[in-house]
Structure formats: C-alpha cells, structure tokens
Amino acid sequence: VSGGLVDDEAIYAGCVRDLVGFATSLVGPDDAADVVSEAVISVMSAAVWTDAANKRSLLFRSVFFTSRTWHRSTRRRRARQVHAVGIDSVELRPQESSEVTDALAALSDQQRAVIFLTYWSDLDPVAIAEMLDTSEGSVRKQLARARSKLREVLR
Amino acid sequence: VNDAELDDRIRQLIAKVVEDAPASPPFPFNPSVDGVGHGPRYVTLPQAVFDIDSGRRRRWWIAAAAAAVVVVALAASLMAGRSDPSPTIDTPPGISPALKDACGNDLSAVMSRVTGLDVATGSIRWTTLVPAARNLVTESPGEIRAVADYETGNDTVIVVASGQVVTTAPRQPTPQMGVDVNSGSLLYGDQVIPPAVTVNGTTIQTNQTTGIEPDKVIVQGQDQAGHVVWRTVLEGDSARTGVGRPVAFGDTVVVSVTSGIPPCSHEIG
Numbered sequence: 482v483s484g485g486l487v488d489d490e491a492i493y494a495g496c497v498r499d500l501v502g503f504a505t506s507l508v509g510p511d512d513a514a515d516v517v518s519e520a521v522i523s524v525m526s527a528a529v530w531t532d533a534a535n536k537r538s539l540l541f542r543s544v545f546f547t548s549r550t551w552h553r554s555t556r557r558r559r560a561r562q563v564h565a566v567g568i569d570s571v572e573l574r575p576q577e578s579s580e581v582t583d584a585l586a587a588l589s590d591q592q593r594a595v596i597f598l599t600y601w602s603d604l605d606p607v608a609i610a611e612m613l614d615t616s617e618g619s620v621r622k623q624l625a626r627a628r629s630k631l632r633e634v635l636r
Numbered sequence: 637v638n639d640a641e642l643d644d645r646i647r648q649l650i651a652k653v654v655e656d657a658p659a660s661p662p663f664p665f666n667p668s669v670d671g672v673g674h675g676p677r678y679v680t681l682p683q684a685v686f687d688i689d690s691g692r693r694r695r696w697w698i699a700a701a702a703a704a705v706v707v708v709a710l711a712a713s714l715m716a717g718r719s720d721p722s723p724t725i726d727t728p729p730g731i732s733p734a735l736k737d738a739c740g741n742d743l744s745a746v747m748s749r750v751t752g753l754d755v756a757t758g759s760i761r762w763t764t765l766v767p768a769a770r771n772l773v774t775e776s777p778g779e780i781r782a783v784a785d786y787e788t789g790n791d792t793v794i795v796v797a798s799g800q801v802v803t804t805a806p807r808q809p810t811p812q813m814g815v816d817v818n819s820g821s822l823l824y825g826d827q828v829i830p831p832a833v834t835v836n837g838t839t840i841q842t843n844q845t846t847g848i849e850p851d852k853v854i855v856q857g858q859d860q861a862g863h864v865v866w867r868t869v870l871e872g873d874s875a876r877t878g879v880g881r882p883v884a885f886g887d888t889v890v891v892s893v894t895s896g897i898p899p900c901s902h903e904i905g
Contacts, residue, residue, distance in 0.1 A: 489665065505656060
C-alpha cells in the first residue's frame, strides 16, 4: 500500500501544475485547487486506478468530470441559498471581467477542455477523445465550434 | 483574424489561464501510513467512492468491504480489551420531543452524525447518530460541550471518557441552528463555529470543499508546515448539510455533521 501511494504521489507531483491549470480553465482560479483535490481523491480511490495504463490521462479525465459535477452543485447550492435566505443575504464575489474570463465564458465545459488540451497539452483529437471518454469526431466538432466562438470574442 | 493569428491568440489566452492558476494543492494522501484502517482510502466510511468504469456495483463492493474491515477491527479491539467505543448519549431532562425553529420547522427529526477520528491518522474510531438539537459540538475549557435544546436553551455536556451526558445552565436567548451558506459551517445562534482545532501540532480542519459537493464534508489534518497528512471524507445525508467545529479529546477529534436542516430565513444573522 505504502509503495503504491509513493508511486501515486510521484505521478501526482509530475502533473499537478497542469491539472490545476486545466481545472482553472474549467471552473476558474478560486475553485481549481479544490476540484483537483477532489478529483485525485476520487480517481485514486477507484478500482480502475490500480491497473490503469495511462494514469496521467485518467487524472485529467477525473478533473474534467469533477468540474462538471462542480458546475451542477454550484447551481443547486446557489438556488438553495436564494431559497433559504433571499438573494440580498447571499454574498457573492463579483466576477472580474477580462478578455480571459469573457473568452472562457463563451465556451461550454467540453469546449474549454478541448481547447486547453489542444493548445496547452498539445494533444491530438484522438488522445483528447480517449481522455474525455468521447469520440474523435466529437472532439473535432467541439474544437471547431470553440475556435469559431473565440474568433468572435478575441477579435 | 486569420487561423494562424487565432491560434496564437488562443495560446496566449491559455497561457494567461495557467498563469492565473492557484498554487498546487498538496498530495491528498499520506504515503507514510501503512495498512488497512489507516489513510484516506480506507477510513472514509461512508465515503462516496465512485468508480468511473465499474459504477454502482464497484461502489457497493468497496463500501461493503470497508464496513467489514471496520467491524472486524472493532471486534478485535473489543476482544483485546482496548476498545474505544462511542460515547453513550442519554436524553437530557427537559427536552421536548417537538422542537421547532424560528420558522416553525419541526426539528425533532433532524439528526447529526458524530464521528470520532484518530488525530494522527484520521481513521474513524467510532460514529454515532444523535438528534441534532443535542449535538452542536462546541468547545469550552476542559470539556467538550455538545448541544443546545431549542426550547430551553440548555447546553449539554458530552464527557467522552466516561460516556455520560449531563445538562448545564440554560443559555439565553434560545439559539437557532443553521448552515452558513458561504462556509458550510454550522451556525449556533448567529455565530459561525470556527472550522479548525490544533492538537499536538496537527491542525484539523473541516469542510474544505464546500464548493464542490455541499453534502460532503472533508476533514483533514495538517502538520505545522501546512502539509496535509491525512484526509477523511464524511458524507451528509442531504443537500442541507453543515459541519461543526472539530473538537479534540485526547487523541480523538470529534466532528459533528448535521444533515437535513430545514431552511429558515432567520438562521443567518
């Protein structure tokens, strides 16, 4: 058990910066570290982790799915807050507007992931499709749509 | 913007995202701890272990295996005369079965799960389910206080060593229970219970990931350098889940997780 954890820690140390960057592109800087921690705990506790051939890929995949859960949970939590105490009592941090946030806001979760993995990790659509558990065609379609949206935003 | 320019702009955009990324969180497991029953993989009961490929069947199997390990460990501990049972919680006098908050919600059915964890490893030593009105764990010098009776305002004292519960003087005004929507911490009256305690150099914190799963509570121990030495996941039973301050008693830290708290507009401030 101990040796396995040491190996896992080495894998984690080798890619944690990229994982945090990936999570930042998906949920923003405020929650990225929490999403990464949650994703790592979940995937390393899963049976699939032990025999996985590409554990780095599995970590990215877990961050992606955890971020989607985070989005759903955030929406539910905000709805509960409004229901419980009224909107005036809920203190929300104002979101700074910038070219970066505006550009990312224009993209869906999957498009953000595809853009990050294409332009930062230099992965091809086949590798991205395997990582995100989708088809190569879907990745190519999402990449084209994301580029089209960013062309408008970054103009 | 032509394609080449667009590619450059997107690379700059992603580089800025990475530049703005927060510091890397520490590795969430403790490699120095050996054996079943230690470390976050084995102590998170009832942890939500999800298996991406195997789904529910695997989750059920892991939960059952973890439960079996806990039962065997507890039986072995009892046989060896080294038991660390959960405290017995008696019903304090004067508590009405019909408890209501300021909004008229019935609180008598609200329950809290109180869990005792090993300060050094985070492993679960015992867990018990008690009525929430008797389970707002706070701290006072020399003892562990738990509780508030909504109607009488009585505090109740849990003395873990002898496993007894006694009542103390009434508190006025009658406190209300709620969940701080920003931190997820339990509210005692209008006071947020601080989410950390330090024992033998280990700082135990609760509720580090409220932004991800509101019904999940993470308890973690950090050494003096701020490194996470263990992490244990506790689950609430509903979306409206709050966690009390971790309270130390010897080398056991007690965490109270309360679920199903009904919404009440008076609960905050």
